[in-house]
Amino acid sequence: xxxxxxxxxxxxxxxxxxxxxxxxxxxxxxxxxxxxxxxxxxxxxxxxxxxxxxxxxxxxxxxxxxxxxxxxxxxxxxxxxxxxxxxxxxxxxxxxxxxxxxxxxxxxxxxxxxxxxxxxxxxxxxxxxxxxxxxxxxxxxxxxxxxxxxxxxxxxxxxxxxxxxxxxxxxxxxxxxxxxxxxxxxxxxxxxxxxxxxxxxxxxxxxxxxxxxxxxxxxxxxxxxxxxxxxxxxxxxxxxxxxxxxxxxxxxxxxxxxxxxxxxxxxxxxxxxxxxxxxxxxxxxxxxxxxxxxxxxxxxx
Numbered sequence: 146x147x148x149x150x151x152x153x154x155x156x157x158x159x160x161x162x163x164x165x166x167x168x169x170x171x172x173x174x175x176x177x178x179x180x181x182x183x184x185x186x187x188x189x190x191x192x193x194x195x196x197x198x199x200x201x202x203x204x205x206x207x208x209x210x211x212x213x214x215x216x217x218x219x220x221x222x223x224x225x226x227x228x229x230x231x232x233x234x235x236x237x238x239x240x241x242x243x244x245x246x247x248x249x250x251x252x253x254x255x256x257x258x259x260x261x262x263x264x265x266x267x268x269x270x271x272x273x274x275x276x277x278x279x280x281x282x283x284x285x286x287x288x289x290x291x292x293x294x295x296x297x298x299x300x301x302x303x304x305x306x307x308x309x310x311x312x313x314x315x316x317x318x319x320x321x322x323x324x325x326x327x328x329x330x331x332x333x334x335x336x337x338x339x340x341x342x343x344x345x346x347x348x349x350x351x352x353x354x355x356x357x358x359x360x361x362x363x364x365x366x367x368x369x370x371x372x373x374x375x376x377x378x379x380x381x382x383x384x385x386x387x388x389x390x391x392x393x394x395x396x397x398x399x400x401x402x403x404x405x406x407x408x409x410x411x412x413x414x415x416x417x418x419x420x421x422x423x424x425x426x427x428x429x430x431x432x433x434x435x436x437x438x439x440x441x442x443x444x445x446x
Contacts, residue, residue, distance in 0.1 A: 175230035176211055182223040191224040192276035197352045205258050208348050231348040234341045236334030245375040251344045252379025258346060259363040260387030265327040267357035280357050287312040290408055297412035308431035315401035315436060330354035332363040365403025372439050400436035
């Protein structure tokens with residue numbers, strides 16, 4: 146089914162903040178249409194998405210790609226990606242109602258996915274430049290990263306100094322990891338379609354921010370806000386079952402790696418509720434000096 150056959154039968158899908166994802170229904174079939182209308186998108190964003198789906202297929206569950214189309218500047222038509230509609234429940238809607246045993250089982254499944262992605266190597270860290278997944282290298286130092294966002298954070302000198310100290314310690318730890326891997330970069334229950342009966346993940350969605358980076362970045366994302374003890378233990382168990390090492394070491398590295406995302410999100414705290422929540426967590430981390438500081442109102446993992 147081509148995009149042209151979808152006609153006007155599009156309705157926005159819940160769950161994201163971009164407003165660019167739609168459910169399409171035509172001829173009794175349903176599909177998901179991602180429109181890359183924001184000019185900040187990479188010119189080959191749709192093609193990079195499709196390439197990432199091909200890269201991970203068979204290793205982690207992703208929807209089938211039905212059509213990909215580049216932007217047409219002449220007509221003003223944005224790029225788009227059409228994928229199959231996968232039945233199931235978003236993980237963030239499912240997790241709050243799970244008992245401890247279910248949290249552990251669900252967490253293990255998610256940890257295995259993060260561990261699988263962390264085992265897909267790249268030679269250098271960077272963003273993906275094209276549909277061949279050529280990497281445009283970047284060097285990221287957390288202390289420099291914090292300085293680049295200091296003005297936008299608009300914190301007191303004491304809070305900024307606390308964040309600098311935390312970032313310096315985290316960077317020392319991250320420097321012990323020399324390997325680079327595929328990073329989904331938004332791997333959390335909201336972007337997972339789950340079978341509500343088996344708690345197995347049917348689809349990992351939204352690869353917009355994928356890049357080559359820390360093997361612990363996705364693990365940090367999974368554990369950022371969801372701190373229920375059984376869930377955290379399950380995620381760590383699943384990750385180390387795939388990647389090896391100890392759960393304690395993986396957690397330390399995950400919290401350190403997640404500071405990169407927290408700083409970027411916190412600096413645009415008015416953009417959406419997730420960014421606002423990340424800002425508040427980052428501020429608590431800076432004031433406590435502890436990367437394991439839990440979000441307000443959550444159980445400590």
